[in-house]
Amino acid sequence: MIGVLSRDSEARTVQEFFQLFKTPWEFYTPRKKYDLLIATQDELPEDIHANAMVIYQSHAIETDGQMGIVVASPQKGGWLEWQDIEIPVYGDFSILQLSGRPLIRRRRTSDIVGGMVGGSERPTVRIGFDLFSEVAFLLSQGQPAENAQIPTLDLHISLLQAIMDSLEVTYIEVPPVPQGYDFMGCLTHDVDFVGVRDHKFDHTMWGFLYRSTMGSLAKTLTGRLSWSKCLRNWLAALSLPLVHLGTNKDFWLEFDRYSEIERECGSTYFFLPFKDVAGTLGETSAPKRRAAKYDLAETKEEITKLLQDGCEIGLHGIDAWRDIESARAERSRLFEVTGRADLGARMHWLYWKEGSPKTLQDAGFTYDSSFGYNNAIGFRAGTTQVFCPLVADYLLELPMNIQDSALFYSDRMKLTEDEALSACKDIIRTMRGLGGTLTVNWHTRSLSPERLWGDFYIELLKEIRTYRVWFGTGQEIVEWFRKRRELTFDSVCFEENGAQVTLGSSARHSEASFVVRIHNSGTVTDMPIYTDCR
Ligand SMILES: [Zn+2]
Structure with a gap:
């Protein structure tokens, strides 16, 4: 069993860290014997009973002198490496001089940031950064978009495991994936628009007309769009008056096509609760075009059909992230239409603040799925796992990893389809090694003109399906993690071969x-x- 001797301020982070690294542990009790002691306090007790010890600390502590370790003054943020793995640290770290075998260095230098301590009372590793500050930063702020593809928090877990191996600590864990699978998959759709018919002479309609005609031509001439897709967009633009007259089908209404493509994967749709409400950002109102042009009540037929097909309906929040009254109002609006009380949410345009998880939890939501990027794909919290934000104690966060608009918008990553597929493959490969959940957000409008991102989406699903993936709705996946969180290790007894x-x-x-x-x-x-x- 691991004993943790941490600072009081770190307690909540420590608990969450050991929900992600699900292994037997407890806060340190004096005189109790541990297989491993993880210490982050400035002063360590004299009479420690542990077979091995890891000290995480970015500045010098009293014990360093006794162990003959010299700690340079800390610097803020940088890249470290161990074996061939590179890992960013966002808080303080310091260069150490110690007599044992080095384990972690500053990237591409010989500077040591962690290693074995020679000649100590028990096998000991000294590390020159603050593990739980790093974890707290990742789970609350999240890492900058340029490091999105690095599963930093999961790498911290792997690093600790590697250290435990080198200290010859025997331990068990419950990995974040169901038996027989590589990882879990959650296919989600933000419903920002329902039909193009809702848009008459507004920003969205003019934008559509421009992008489907001139925009498509420009893309085709530069080799970024095929002529056949360009033609489809032109025909869609030409047919727009007939769609408004009601003689042609509304080409943005493609819920059925998603059902066809996803084949009973249990997708999750996030609907906006109110028509014509743009919401608030800071002290002013959000841009007008953030407002939905559809009325939730008028989509009841689609929603009923989706629920019958085993899909889940959640809230696409407007102001729910901001204050409890809005969160409650938006939740009850969804409840009126779906009749389901256990609701998850994702905020429209990913509006967010640090207290949002608590606000959503207090309003009765069971999970949120807003923690992701608008301009990158990857792991904002540095983990592939569902986690409980540090400001909450029940609501779980299902991080969003891959979003269509982040990949393709010209003011975001602006990737070609080949580049986008290769970026997604990198993320998927990472998932395979770590387990956890891959959450994809493909907007409902994205199959239709002028985006036509349907072929790509089919390719992406094909790629995901080459692995053993357990698909579930947001609620199902969150429930799986909730059950894993509730597991306790009542007794663990190692035997010769098991x-x-x-x-x-x-x-x-x-x-x-x-x-x-x-x-x-x-x-x-x-x-x-x-x-x-x-
Ligand atoms: Zn949205």
């Missing part, structure tokens, strides 16, 4: 299958387990 593990779970009649992974002297063994009701 381990006896008793897990406790408060989840009744759970069918979710977990794996117990045993790490013993560098070898890793997976054991499937099933939870029974207690």
